[in-house]
Amino acid sequence: MDTAKDTGGTQTRTERRDAAENRKRILDAALRLFDRHGVAEVSMNQIATEAGIGSGTLYRRYRNKSELCLDLIRDNVDVLFKDIETYLRAHQEDPPAQRMKGVIALFIRFREKKLQLLAGVEQTGSALGRSYKSQSPVYNQLHEIVVQLFNEMKAGEAAERNNVFKADLLLMALKNDSYLFQREVRGYSPESFLEQLCLTFFPG
Structure with a gap:
C-alpha cells in the first residue's frame, strides 16, 4: 500500500x-x-x-503563439500592472484625466521595451483561429482600468456604455499595428503619440 x-x-x-x-x-x-x-x-x-x-x-x-509569447513576458506583465496599481494609489487625488495619461504612459513604455513579444500576445483573428471576443489578458486587464477612469470623468448609465466604446477605441490605438504606424509612418515619438491620444480621447 x-x-x-x-x-x-x-x-x-x-x-x-x-x-x-x-x-x-x-x-x-x-x-x-x-x-x-x-x-x-x-x-x-x-x-x-x-x-x-x-x-x-x-x-x-x-494552443498558439500568442499564449507562448504571453508566457515569455508574464513576469513583465505582472510588473507592469503592479506599477500601474502603485501609480494609481499614489495619485488617487489627481483628476482622472491626469491618472489616465499616467497609465497610458506606463503602457507605452512597456510596449517600447517588449515590442515584438507584446505584438505576439496581441495576435487575434483568423491567423490563430480566434475571435475578437477572445482578447489577450493584457488587453482585458488594461481595459477594465481605462473604463473605470473614463467612468470617473463622466458618470451615468448612458455615459458608461459610451465609455466602454471609448476604451475599446483607445486600446485599439495602442495595439502594435496602430502604434508602429504612428511611430514609423507618421513620425510621432512615444511622447507626442501620448499627447495626441490625450487630446483625442479626453481633451481639456
Missing part, C-alpha cells in the same frame, strides 16, 4: 519535472528563433523543431 503510494508520487514528480523541462526548452527555443528571425516570422512548428519536441507536446502546452 505504502509502496504503491510512493510509486505514484514518484511518477507525479517525474511528470512535473518533465513538463517543467519541456516548458524551458520551448521558451528557450522560441527566444532564440525570435531573436534570429522576429516573432512574426517564426511558426509553432519551427519552435517545436528547435526545442527538439513533437508538435503535439508543444500544442498541449500552448
